[in-house]
Amino acid sequence: MVTEKNNEQDYQKSSISVLGKALINGFFGGIFWSIIGVVMYYFNFAEIAPKTFLLRSWTKAQWTTGWLGEVVSIFMVGVLSILVAVIYYGLFKKINSMWIGVVYGLIVWGIVFYILEPIFSTVPELTEFNQDTIVSTICLFILYGLFIGYSISFDYYEMLIRLQQKKKT
Amino acid sequence: MGGSKRKTHISSNIKDVQAYMKERVGVGISYDLEFRELVLLKRKVQLYFLNGQVSDLVAIEIIKKLVSINDEESNQKKLFEIVENRLANLSVEHTNTMDEAVNQMLSGLIIVFVDGEKKAFIVDVRDYPGRQPEEPDTERVIRGSRDGFTENVIINTALTRRRIRDARLRHEMLSVGERSKTDVCLCYIKDIANDEMIELTKDKIRSIEIDGITMADKALEEFIIENKWNPFPLVRYTERPDVAANHLFEGHLLLIVDTSPSVIILPTTYFDHLEHAEEYRQSPAVGTFIRWSRLLAVFASLFLLPLWLLFSMEPTLLPKTLSFIGPNEEGTIPVAVQIILAVLGVEFVRMAAVHTPTPLATALGLIAAVVIGQIAIDVGMFSPEVILYIAISTIGVYVTPSYELSVANKLLKLLLIIITALFGVPGFLIGLLLSTLFLVNMNSLRTPYLWPFIPFNAGAMLKFIFRIPVPFSEGRPSIVYPKDTISQEVKN
Numbered sequence: 014m015v016t017e018k019n020n021e022q023d024y025q026k027s028s029i030s031v032l033g034k035a036l037i038n039g040f041f042g043g044i045f046w047s048i049i050g051v052v053m054y055y056f057n058f059a060e061i062a063p064k065t066f067l068l069r070s071w072t073k074a075q076w077t078t079g080w081l082g083e084v085v086s087i088f089m090v091g092v093l094s095i096l097v098a099v100i101y102y103g104l105f106k107k108i109n110s111m112w113i114g115v116v117y118g119l120i121v122w123g124i125v126f127y128i129l130e131p132i133f134s135t136v137p138e139l140t141e142f143n144q145d146t147i148v149s150t151i152c153l154f155i156l157y158g159l160f161i162g163y164s165i166s167f168d169y170y171e172m173l174i175r176l177q178q179k180k181k182t
Numbered sequence: 183m184g185g186s187k188r189k190t191h192i193s194s195n196i197k198d199v200q201a202y203m204k205e206r207v208g209v210g211i212s213y214d215l216e217f218r219e220l221v222l223l224k225r226k227v228q229l230y231f232l233n234g235q236v237s238d239l240v241a242i243e244i245i246k247k248l249v250s251i252n253d254e255e256s257n258q259k260k261l262f263e264i265v266e267n268r269l270a271n272l273s274v275e276h277t278n279t280m281d282e283a284v285n286q287m288l289s290g291l292i293i294v295f296v297d298g299e300k301k302a303f304i305v306d307v308r309d310y311p312g313r314q315p316e317e318p319d320t321e322r323v324i325r326g327s328r329d330g331f332t333e334n335v336i337i338n339t340a341l342t343r344r345r346i347r348d349a350r351l352r353h354e355m356l357s358v359g360e361r362s363k364t365d366v367c368l369c370y371i372k373d374i375a376n377d378e379m380i381e382l383t384k385d386k387i388r389s390i391e392i393d394g395i396t397m398a399d400k401a402l403e404e405f406i407i408e409n410k411w412n413p414f415p416l417v418r419y420t421e422r423p424d425v426a427a428n429h430l431f432e433g434h435l436l437l438i439v440d441t442s443p444s445v446i447i448l449p450t451t452y453f454d455h456l457e458h459a460e461e462y463r464q465s466p467a468v469g470t471f472i473r474w475s476r477l478l479a480v481f482a483s484l485f486l487l488p489l490w491l492l493f494s495m496e497p498t499l500l501p502k503t504l505s506f507i508g509p510n511e512e513g514t515i516p517v518a519v520q521i522i523l524a525v526l527g528v529e530f531v532r533m534a535a536v537h538t539p540t541p542l543a544t545a546l547g548l549i550a551a552v553v554i555g556q557i558a559i560d561v562g563m564f565s566p567e568v569i570l571y572i573a574i575s576t577i578g579v580y581v582t583p584s585y586e587l588s589v590a591n592k593l594l595k596l597l598l599i600i601i602t603a604l605f606g607v608p609g610f611l612i613g614l615l616l617s618t619l620f621l622v623n624m625n626s627l628r629t630p631y632l633w634p635f636i637p638f639n640a641g642a643m644l645k646f647i648f649r650i651p652v653p654f655s656e657g658r659p660s661i662v663y664p665k666d667t668i669s670q671e672v673k674n
Contacts (some may be wrong), residue, residue, distance in 0.1 A: 021250045038638050058607060068259035109635075111622050148608040152615040159622065160636050167630065174663060 023179065027172045031176045032102060039162040046157040047090035051083050051152070058149040061136060063090050066125070070133040097121060098161050109170040118158020120139025122151055153166045191281040196226050196297035199280075203230060207284055207623070213375045222251045226297040227265065235290030239307035244269060244292070244305065260300050264508045273306035285363065310334055315341065318421030318443070319626050321584060332423045335440040337364050338423075342369060342436070345427035350374075356403065358439075362394025365440040366402065374433045376663040379627060383448060398442035406437075406448070409624065413593050415586035418450040425459055432548040433664035449627035449662065453634065453646050454574040455584035456480060461649050469649035476581055483578025484591050487599040488523055490571050492610050500605070506587055518603030520564050525570045525596060527554070629661050 020146035047063045054062035068077045076082060105113050130136055139147075193199055203209045209217050209230065218229040227248065231241065247268045255264050264443050266274065271582045277283050283293045283302050290308040315337065318330035331338045339353045350372040362669040365386060366439050370380055386406050395401035399419065406418045420426055426436055437446040447454075456477065461469035493500055494508045496602050510516060538546050558564040575595070582588035594617055601613040624631035634642035643657055644650070656671065659662045 034640075037306055037640050041638060041640065057501070058611065083532075107464050115619070145607045145611075152611045155615060156618060159619070160638060163622065163636055164638040171660065178663065178665070 020176075020180070023176055027176060028169075029039025031122070031168045031172050032099075033166045034168045035098045035102045036095050036144045038168075039161055040094040042098070042157060042160040042164070043091035044087055046153060046160065047087045048085075049156075050153055051087065053149050053153065057145075059146045059153075060142065061146065063087060065135050066133050067093075069135045094157075094161065098165060101162050102165050105162065106165050106169045109166045111134075111159060113166065114159040114162025115155050116145075116158070118155040119151070121158055122154035125154075128151065191617075192278055192280055192283070192295070192300050192302055192445055192554070194298050194300050196228060196295055199295050200228065202280055202585060203284075206280075206491065214575060218245065220245070220248055222248060222265070223255065223261050225261055228295045229263075229294040230287050230295075231307075232287065232290055233527075235308055235310055236292060239308050240271070240307040240309075241292065244271065244307070248469075248586055248608060251414070262296050262301070265294065265296060265558075266303065266648075269303060269305055271305050272309065275304045278300050278302075284553050287393070289363065289365075308336075321420065321422050321459060321583075323460050324462055326459060326540055327422075329423060331426075331438075331443045331445055333421060333441050335367050335438050338438045338443075339367055339369070342430065343425050345423060346371070346430060349461040351430070352383075353377070354580055356384070358387060358390050359384075359392060359394040362396070364395055366438075367438040369430060369436040369438065369441075371430055374412065374658065374664050374666050375429070375435055376433065379435060379449070382627065387437075390609055395439070396437040399437070399446050402437060407626065412591040412624065414452070414621070414624065414631070415455060415584060415590065416450065416624070416631070418447040418454050418584065419444040419586070421445070422459060428462075431669065432658050433662040448553065449629040451626070451633050451661065452621060452630060452631050455587040456582070457646075458583040462652075466649045466651045470647075473649060476583070479578040479580075479581035480591070482589070483575050483582065483593050485598070486571055486575045486578070487595060488602045488610060488613075490567075491518055491521055491602050492607065493597060494567075495603075495606060509567050511565065513562055513565050516603075517565070517568065518599065520568045521572070521599055522596070524564060524568055525592075525599070528572060528576050529592075529609065633661050 049069055050059070050063050055061045064077060064082045067086045067089045077085075101117055105117065124127070126136075126139055130138065184368045190202070193202075200209075203217070207215065207230075209215045209657065214233050216231050216233045220227045220229070242489070247270055248265065251261075251264055251268055253606065259263070277286070278301050283304065285303045287293045292305040292307055293630050294303040294305065295303075305309070313332055315329040317328040317333055321330075329341060331341060333646060343351065343353075348371060352368075352370055354368045354374050356366045356368060358366050360521075368380070368383060368387070375436075383406065387402070390402075390405050390479040390530045392401075392405075397423065403417050409416065418429075420429075426445050426447065430436060435448045437448065439446070457473075458476070463469075463473050464472065490507070497505070500507060512518070515523075531546070534550075535543060535546060555569055559566050561567065579592055582591065585625055598610065598613050598617070605612075618636075622632050622636050630637055634646065639660065641657065642661070645655060653670075656668055658667055
């Protein structure tokens with residue numbers, strides 16, 4: 014009985030650390046992929062940047078057009094991505110496959126570009142985008158979902174292996 | 183080894199032994215098999231050995247000692263024990279099967295049969311032809327040790343053992359090849375390396391049934407990894423004992439294959455291939471700078487050409503400040519074809535340089551760089567910008583520390599160029615996406631290939647981006663599932 018209780022405690026402690034890692038994964042994933050998003054906007058692969066969603070829809074202030082606008086919006090994506098990571102952690106953490114991350118990225122893309130689209134006044138409707146923008150944003154969101162999703166699933170899987178190893182010794 | 187199930191025992195009649203050796207092994211036909219018969223205390227004693235792999239001086243000493251038995255001893259019944267005492271050598275073993283005796287003889291040991299005994303001696307007097315440790319050509323450093331692995335597995339294990347004087351370091355010998363019987367040494371530190379990984383590797387090596395592996399480590403690699411057609415290197419090679427020892431401390435496994443100076447490190451990720459001993463020989467800040475420059479160069483070797491092609495195809499993509507990029511005059515040949523031709527041309531030069539004797543290499547370089555490059559522009563075949571970007575991208579290929587990775591990157595680059603030329607922006611983006619998914623999907627002994635990037639591991643990524651000072655890095659990489667995760671206590 015004692016060992017079982019210990020195992021239970023071990024599991025809880027470890028899964029808290031996995032949740033902590035998930036938050037970090039979400040934050041860095043948001044920062045990194047939104048930087049890539051800004052680069053794609055700069056080179057005109059996409060007509061919209063993170064700031065189009067997160068800043069330009071609410072404020073037309075002068076500072077949002079410059080680099081400060083980019084930095085602030087990148088940081089905001091990082092914070093929002095923590096939420097994205099927590100949702101993944103709650104739903105799919107037990108599936109250790111990269112493809113679920115890919116699907117998750119597609120779902121997030123659908124939510125942002127279709128369902129939430131009316132919130133962002135500066136973002137045009139899906140049909141008004143050119144082909145390049147749609148392809149580039151889908152690619153970006155797939156990698157974003159893969160990054161966050163696969164990292165969380167893998168951390169969880171690694172934790173299970175580590176617990177097993179501990180039990181053996 | 184047809185007799186692996188039915189082993190032939192050594193006959194007590196030495197004539198049977200002689201007949202067996204003549205018929206099965208070819209003593210008297212193969213000139214490198216030597217045979218010497220002595221009569222000691224009126225009993226026959228026979229020695230068999232290979233003439234190229236035995237130290238002559240030691241062999242002569244042994245025969246002298248044995249012959250002196252006739253002068254100094256008289257107990258004929260105890261000849262076997264007397265001979266054993268007289269074999270003044272560090273390593274003397276017994277065997278009672280012919281198969282083992284023959285195997286050992288063929289790996290360069292002397293076997294001694296005594297008439298009337300069902301056992302034989304195996305005396306280790308090996309002296310393989312080979313070279314001394316010298317600095318490996320492919321992994322030079324400015325400071326640091328200058329010794330490198332050789333073709334001899336025994337010297338190689340000695341070189342790692344000199345760096346790890348740990349009782350828990352294991353050098354397990356396995357044999358691969360039904361006919362070649364190549365020695366393969368699996369090295370790991372027992373209380374660090376993951377047991378399952380060790381067992382998995384051993385199983386894979388044991389299940390190999392092939393005549394021989396003349397391409398040594400490369401052939402072995404192809405048996406161990408799952409994805410045989412994958413261009414990306416799933417194991418890392420090194421010829422430096424310090425790099426090898428460092429990976430042992432981190433919990434990796436090493437495979438040393440006799441007859442090859444490159445040692446296999448298992449498992450590895452993409453980012454392992456981008457590290458170089460040089461970074462660890464300089465101060466952490468300098469090491470970090472070197473690593474960043476190297477990353478930039480590798481990045482350029484992959485993406486510079488496809489990106490530039492994209493911009494020259496669709497100049498509207500460029501922001502105003504960068505609008506000077508792109509060819510001023512298109513020329514008659516499409517840019518994409520120019521790039522592909524030039525990439526192939528560089529490949530020709532590289533291959534030619536490998537085969538060209540050193541005295542002619544300078545002339546070759548001159549022809550390649552000056553004559554072909556300049557004239558191609560003058561004639562109007564290539565635009566000068568193509569030559570510029572090809573040059574930068576090629577240098578990037580040579581900066582990649584792992585030769586295997588640089589070649590795989592080259593293939594990926596060519597693929598991206600072609601898909602970009604065909605489909606423009608969507609082609610480039612989807613090509614990037616697919617190649618990333620492909621890399622993420624790869625595994626090296628159950629280790630994700632793009633770790634620590636995807637799946638993300640903040641600590642390991644930090645350690646890759648910055649060259650952390652050695653006193654501050656306390657953990658081993660979690661990806662090898664080490665049994666002992668802490669390499670040192672960090673004192674503040």
